[in-house]
Amino acid sequence: MSRRVVRQSKFRHVFGQAAKADQAYEDIRVSKVTWDSSFCAVNPKFLAIIVEAGGGGAFIVLPLAKTGRVDKNFPLVTGHTAPVLDIDWCPHNDNVIASASDDTTVMVWQIPDYTPMRNITEPIITLEGHSKRVGILSWHPTARNVLLSAGGDNVIIIWNVGTGEVLLSLDDMHPDVIHSVCWNSNGSLLATTCKDKTLRIIDPRKGQVVAERFAAHEGMRPMRAVFTRQGHIFTTGFTRMSQRELGLWDPNNFEEPVALQEMDTSNGVLLPFYDPDSSIVYLCGKGDSSIRYFEITDEPPFVHYLNTFSSKEPQRGMGFMPKRGLDVSKCEIARFYKLHERKCEPIVMTVPRKSDLFQDDLYPDTPGPEPALEADEWLAGQDAEPVLISLRDGYVPPKHRDLRVTKRNILDVRPPSGPRRSQSASDAPLSQHTLETLLEEIKALRERVQAQEQRITALENMLCELVDGTD
Structure with missing residues (x-):
């Protein structure tokens, strides 16, 4: 019998290693909210973690270099009136982070490079548009200041954070709770999963579902989906028998999966973290003590198991460092920030190489901050x-x-009261559209006032008749 040929891959020997004890962040009261988000967000400057907070919602932001024990009086970011459910760093500004909360709002914060003396309580802007809790946030990968939020009202809102405006509201596409939302690489499409078991590909600007697949995973537990570099969709979910399962799908042909693999019987939702530069997907289950990783290629079976990083303690959440925050001199190709009950522990994924030179094949050009x-x-x-x-x-x-x-x-373009000054460059002329809108509103208000006056007159007449009748 011929020996089985081992598949060649530069990532076959990737290994994970937990950082030394002095590189961890200790004494952090990680949030106990039962929500399936990662509770942790990291970028090349800062580590942010959702924490326990009395009478509201808060998260802590630590400079990456501030390892060791965290002072119990270390300033928090507080402003939400209910627990924070998700946080996400802006990919184009390492000092800006968004937070979503049970209080139905999204807040965007500016984090200073220095450590503040007291809690940060004033967001740059508060985005109000959802009617129920907001549990999912995702910044647009290529457009400045564009932020997506998804809430318990089954609505996805896309905001321009620079103006506070709603750019798009997708409110009739999901009949039930949205479990995950992911942009593709250029931000032209969204992949969403929902409690109705349907995987959808949405063109947000057209407001259309361009492809969908019912029961990509047949189980009732939450499903997750991410776009791959090739434009496929990688999903995690559960079988009808509650086994965890992963799938790879071609949105141009949703009938049959490209790949479908059963994994194990654990009940934690698998959070997929995908690295397009290496085409490796890392699966971190909430409540698991392991990180499994797979390489996605164009050759069968398409999703190739690489290895598992195991540790003793289960993870409460996980942060995933963008590629630009890694140490290329050590052939580091991924870094996770694993949340325990009272601490956060970095875990480094490395490709074993002997050379000290820069490894071009491991580090293709990667998305920068512009x-x-x-x-x-x-x-x-x-x-x-x-x-x-x-x-x-x-x-x-x-x-x-x-x-x-x-x-x-609209107040910015209202003509000033009092005598009209001569037209200057700073006076914004009213656009035809704004004028028409204002005239429509005035007309509607006038009609409403007239209708109310008629109603008041009729009620007064009835009252008079009643009074006359009792005399």
Whole structure:
């Protein structure tokens, strides 16, 4: 019998290693909220973790270098009136983070490079539009200041954080709770999973579901989906017998899966973290003590098991460092931040190589911090791939940049009261559309006032008749 040929892959020997004890972050009261988000977000500057907070919701933001025991009086980011359910760093500004809460709001925060003396309580902007808890956040991968939120009201809202405006509201596509939302690489499509067991591919600007697959996984427990580099959809879910399962799908042919594999009988939802540069997907189950990782290729069986990193303690959540935050001199290809009950522990994934030289094949150019489009350009229909940077000389985060919010408001174009000054460059002329809108509103208000006056007159007449009748 011929020997089985071992598949060649530079990632076959990737191994995981927990950081030394002095590299962990100790004494953090990780949130106990039962919500299937990662509870942790990390970028090349900061580590953010959702924490327990009395009378509201809070998260802590630590500079990456601040390892060891965290002072119990270390300032928190507080402002929500109910637990925080999800946090996400802006990919184009390492000092900006968004938080979503049970209090139905989304808040966007500016984190200073220095450690503040007291709690940060004032967000740059509060986004109000959901009617129930907001549990999912995701920044647009290539357009500046575009943020997606999804809530318990089964609505997805896409915001322009720079103006506080709702760009798009997708409110009639999901009949039940949304479990996950993922952008593709250029932000032209969304992959969503829902409690109705349907996997949907949505074009948000057209407001259309362009492809869907019912029961990609037949179990009732939550499903997750991410786009791969090839444009396929990688999913995690459960079989009818409650076994955990992973799948790979071609959105152009949703009838049959490209690959479908059963895994185990654990009941924790599998959170997939996908790295497009290596096409490796890492699966971290909430409540598991392991990270399994697979390479996705064009050859059968398409999803190739690589290895499992195991530790003794289960994970409460997991943060995933963007590629630009890794140490390329040590052939580090992924870094996780694993949440325990009272601490956060970095876990490093490394490709074993003997050479000290930069490994071009491990580090293709990767998305950098510059957006490729403005929000208005994206909304108008433009698409652009991420602006890539080389990691050959390592990545140095840019200096602190403020996010400026310019709220657009109908009051901004209202003519000033009192005598009209001569027209100056600063006076914004009323657009035809705004004038028509204002006239329509005035007309509607006038009709409403007239109707109320008629109702008041009729009620007064009835009262008079009643009074006359009792005399």
